[in-house]
Amino acid sequence: MRIRREKERRNIQIHSKGEWKYQVILIVSLIIMMYPIVYMIGTSFKTLSDIFASGLNVFTANPTTANYRSVFVSNDVLRLLRNSLIIALIVTISKIITSVLASYCLCFMNLKHPEIIFGLFTVSMFIPFSVIMIPNYLTLSQMGLNNTLLGVALPQLADAMGIYRIRQSMRSIPKPLIEAARLDNVGHFTILRRIVLPLVKPAVIAMIIFFFINSWNEFVWPMLILKREELYTITLALQTFMDSESGSAWGSSMALATIATMVPMVLYIFAQRKIIGTFMQSGVKE
Amino acid sequence: MSTIDIEFKNVSKSYDGKNDIIKGIDLLIPSGQRTILLGPSGCGKTTLLRMISGLETITGGELWMGGEVVNRLEPGDRNVAMVFQNYALYPHMTVEKNILFGMEIAKIAKEERERRLVQALDMFGLTDYRGCYPKELSGGQRQRVALCRALVKRAPYFLLDEPLSNLDAQLRTMARAELVRMHRVYLPTFIYVTHDQVEAMTIGEKIVVLNEGKIQQYDSPDVIYNQPKNVFVAKFIGAPSMNIEDAAVDGFDLVVSGTRVPIPAAWREKIGGRTKVKFGIRPEHVELMKEPAGPQVQIHYVENQGDKKSIAFLLDGVIFMATAGTHFETQDTMYLKMDWDKMHIFDADTTENVGYPEGEDRK
Structure with missing residues (x-):
């Protein structure tokens, strides 16, 4: 165990030598990507006049927590978080279960024409959301699920993307492993629980993050379904700060956005550790 | 027939419904024996093994195991243990977990599981590797773990699909001996697939030689080597392989590549009225002399194989093989002396062996 770690550490060192050019490229792209996020966090600590005065400068001489205080006063932040979380959890858990089960069937059960079934799944990926948005809305209204959190989640209980990605990962499991079982x-x-899932864990965790963040950030669909304010998700609440009449509350908006970002961030950091752990523990290839 | 024999009754297999991969196999595999399925790649030997395990469906005929037709029985209900070519160890489980997994599923008592585990690990010298993951083991160790995993099942049928093909030569020799030793201890019905004839000869008590989905010969290694049923078996078994050449029967003489030899009296009856036959002789029954004791031949090339030399020579433009001791010295032109009694005669059209004279010692 210790020897292996040592070896891995040494490999990393060898790789980094003479490859500083790539490091520079990575650092530059990191800055480009991180700047808006850092700017968001910085702005959330500025007063409105400070925001306009400081331009692109992230930092301010007089940081204030007033924005956060006002957000918590004007909004029930915990309720917003809870609403978003309920939808994201239902969607993520359901998508993972359906993707894993479908992928297992496609890979390891004796289906007649798995590739045709898989093809039909993937076709659904190519239909844009805007095409099915209105039909879905009408269906849900008929079902009386308008203005419910379940209504937001219901059309998203399965996702071809997950089937595509997890099936890909399951296909790399040698068939004899399943036959031996x-x-x-x-x-x-x-077999699914004890053999297949541990081997496709990285893909499953990646999809959990992907699905969760997607659902968490969703805006148009919840806006269509949820009209009552107590059902608002955090993304819907953000929009309420944009007011063309009384001017936009940029500072509060950024404060709530920062809070909204924290949840997927924590999930990501936690899950990433798990992914790396899985990679170190075992490789599928013999 | 004992109840745990395996019997194929006109079994066939087709993937596309048109071409049969396995063509009407009739085969009785007695219990407790080491039976080898031997043949070149694509001959259907692995398919046959997988049919026994239930991992491959049967499209025609009946497969009997333990006194019942098992055609529709699930693999898990057939009570077979199998060792796969690439071992199929679960990469995310330690050696110990790999071996225990099947027993856990079978709900075997914990103490018994542990007892079998310890015993198996001990038998294959793996006790120190209990906690290792498969990727931390060498090929030979992985192969032994796979054997342990199959062994602890205590199944009456033990199926092995080229389990040694990924090992280097030295390990393979050791593993062969280990397999035979293991079989002697537990005496399961042992069915072993290989394309390596040396492996088949050393491990097998009975060998099934397969080609193109058909059984070519089913007998003990001895008989298969010394009395091959047809040209395919004769050429497939033995290294270097048997010299086989078209020959003409001219009266009481046999004419092989321009060399005329009288047919021994005992053989005439076997050859019967045929005018054309295939003549075969194993390289070890061909002798090359420096003195002109027979037809002249030209040495083509010599391969030193360590324990012996293989010599290719030209007799009237046709390549023949001979083997000799390592100290044997060759010169460009030599003289041929064949052990004619040791010859094999096959029908020119059917390639079937015509048989051997009565009372002939074929060893």
Whole structure:
């Protein structure tokens, strides 16, 4: 174990030598990507006059927490977080379950024409959201799910993207592994749980992050379904700061945006550790 | 027939419904024996093994195991243990977990699981590697873990799909001996697929030689080597392989590449009225002399194989092989002396062996 770590550490060192050019490229792109986020956080600590005075400067001489205080006064932030979280959890958990089960069937069960079924799944990826938005809205209205959190989640319980990605990962599992288990009379659910899932864990975790962030950031669809303010998600609440009449409350808006970003960020940091851990523990290739 | 024999009754297999990969196999594999399925790649040997395991469906005929037709029985219900070519160890489980997994599923008592685990690890010298992951092991160790995993199942049928093909030569020799030793201890019905004839000869008690989905010969290694049923078996078994050449029967003489030899009296009856046959002789029954004791031949090339030399020579423009000791010295032109009693005669059209004279010692 210790020897292996040592080896891996040494490999990393060898790689970084003479490759500073790539490091520079990475650092530059990192700055480009991080700047808006840092700017958002910086702005959330500025007064409105400071925001216009400081231009592109992230920092301010007189930081204030007034924006945060006003956000918590004017909004029930916890409720916003809860609403977003309920939708994101339902969507993410459901998408992962359906993707994993569908991928397992496509890869390891004796289906007649798995590639045709898989093709039909992928076709659904190519239909733009704007095309199905109105039909979905009408269907949900008929079902009486307008203005409910479930209504937001319902059309998103399965996702072809997840099937595509997880199937890809499952395909790299050597078939004899599954056959060996079948010879031991291991049922499909046990094979899935004890053999397949541990081996595709990185892909599953990646998809969890992907689905969660997607759902968390969703704006148009919740806006269509949720009209009552107590059902607002955090992205919908952000929009309320944009007011063409009394002027936009930029500072408060950035404060709430910062709070909104924290949740996926924490999830990402936590999950990323898990992914790396899985990679170190085992490789699928023999 | 014992109840745990395996019997194929006119079994066939086709993937596309048109061409049969396995063409009407009839085969009885007695319990407790080491049976080898041997043949070149694509001959259907692995398919046959997978049919026994249930991982491959049967499209025609019946497969009997343990006194019942198992055509529709799930792999898990057939009570077979299998060792895969690439070992199929679960990469995310330690050696110990890999071996325990199947027993856990079978709900074997914990103490018994542990007992079998310890015993198997000990038998294959893996006790120190209990906690290792497969990727931390060498090829030979992985192969032994795969054997342990199959062994602890205590299944009456033990299937092995080219388990040694990924090992280097030295390890393979050791592993062969280990396999035979393991079989002697537990005596399961042992069915072993290989394309390596040396492996087949050393491990097998019975060998099934397969080609193009058909059984060519099913017998003990000895008989298969000394009395091959047809040209395919004769050429496939033995290294260097048997010299086989078209020959004409002219009265009481046999004419092989321009060399005329009288047919021994005992053989005439076997050859019967045929005028054309295929003549075969193993390289070790061909002798090359410096003195002009027979037809003249030209040495083509010599391969030193360490324990012996393989010599290719030209007899009237046709290449033949001979083997000799390592100290044997060759010169460009030599003289041929064949052990004619050791010859094999095959029908020119069917390539079937015509048989051997009565009372002939074929060893």
